[in-house]
Amino acid sequence: MKLFKLIPLLFLFVLASCSSVQVSTDYDNTVNFNEFKTYAFMKDGVDKINISDLDKKRILKAIDEELTAKGYTKSDNPDLVINLFTDAxxxxxxxxxxxxxxxxxxxxxxxxxxxxxxxxxxxxxxxxGILYIDVLKAANKELIWQGKGSGYLTSKQSKKDERIKEFVSKVLETFPTK
Structure with a gap:
């Protein structure tokens, strides 16, 4: 009888594990992240990403939302530069x-x-899909934080925004808050 109670739980676990994003991050522990307040995207890096322009916009918008929620401000004269890489x-x-x-x-x-x-x-x-988000010091382009998220992608148009937001929020979850 207990087996029948576990089957729905097992099904939910399998379903959740299929939709999740696996994340790993690394950072320079000698850097004081409290000194950074502004960011910008590295145009050369973003332009080189081999995905559609619509997906680029989705990723950049999701990163903007996450960093703004963490207290950072987008600037033309930034403290940090954000670079992206994707793979599939x-x-x-x-x-x-x-x-x-x-x-x-x-x-x-x-x-x-x-x-x-x-x-x-x-x-x-x-x-x-694999999404790398690199955070560099703007002054010398030194890498100070990197996040990598990997998970299954969807081809359904109605789910793309949601899936990209999930990728970005999971990757930036451990990025320091202001």
Whole structure:
């Protein structure tokens, strides 16, 4: 009976793990982030990103919202420069299922090959996206903080804004607040 109670919980866990963003961050622990108040985007870096202009706008808008919420101000004379990199890779999932035609019968010399029924395979592909957000000192372009988020992307237009915001907010979650 307890197994039936765990099945919905297990389903929710699997569903949540498929939609989450895995994040890793690194920073220079000798830097005092309290001295920084303003930021700007590194135009050369943003221009080199190999994604659509619409997705670039979505990412930049999401970063603006997150940094503004953390107390930073966008400026033409910034303390920090934000650079971006993206990458994507196709993941191929192959699942095999072999049903049975029954229990078969016992043979003392080994496995009966007719015990295995017809099987089928399903093949699906999905795209895993990776977003790097680099934060550099504007004065000398020294890297002081880097965040990386990876997770599955969606091709549904209605979900793109939401997914990009999730990526950016998860990556910048540990970035220091003013």
């Amino acid at each position: 890779k196709q993941i191929v999932n192959v699942n095999s299922y072999y049903g049975g035609w029954g229990y078969g019968y016992y043979r003392p010399w080994g496995w009966n090959p007719w015990m295995m029924g017809p099987g089928y395979q399903s093949v699906s592909t999905s795209t895993q």
